[in-house]
Amino acid sequence: MAGNLIARSVHDLTAAAWFGGSLMGAIGLNGAAAQAKDPAERTRLSSAGWMKWAPFQTAAFASHLVADLAIAWENKGRIAKQEGVARDTVIKTAVTVVGAAVTLYSGILGKKVEKLAGEGAEGATEPHAAASDELKSAQQQLKALQWAIPGFAALVIILGAKHGEMQRPKNVLSGLRRD
DSSP states (O other): OHHHHHHHHHHHHHHHHHHHHHHHIIIIIHHHHTTOSSHHHHHHHHHHHHHHHHHHHHHHHHHHHHHHHHHHHHTHHHHHHSTTHHHHHHHHHHHHHHHHHHHHHHHHHHHHHHHTGGGOBSSSSSBOTTOOHHHHHHHHHHHHHHHHHHHHHHHHHHHHHHHHHHTSHHHHHHHHOOO
């Protein structure tokens, strides 16, 4: 029981870090970087902030994965027998993996933007009119991903809450009944 509480807490806190960090970055960090007077500083400052966050994000993902595995191991019987739990586990896992991949890809795009920071920009995700096609493309993709990433994180949190509800004794009993 204590192990499940710890794993569940780590799971929820790391998902919250993913959600909160990505949303704060999109709104706060990217928004603040756009206020820099020098157009070349806008992407450089945003990139520097995201690079400072990256190790914590990576640690959160790793901890989330370990917690997920611990929760699945402890609930393996319920996953196999309770109606809907295996399906929801697969869906939540897929959302987590795709969201992690999208987050990783945005980091790759961020490194590209950082490399091209000297071209200048209107903002972290808004290209300057004279920017290269490479910078414009990376920034346009980042503009969409900065909102998709907290969306994936929110889905993981919601699906985790649904899993929690499915563990209530009355839901376990009704899910185990076979008519």
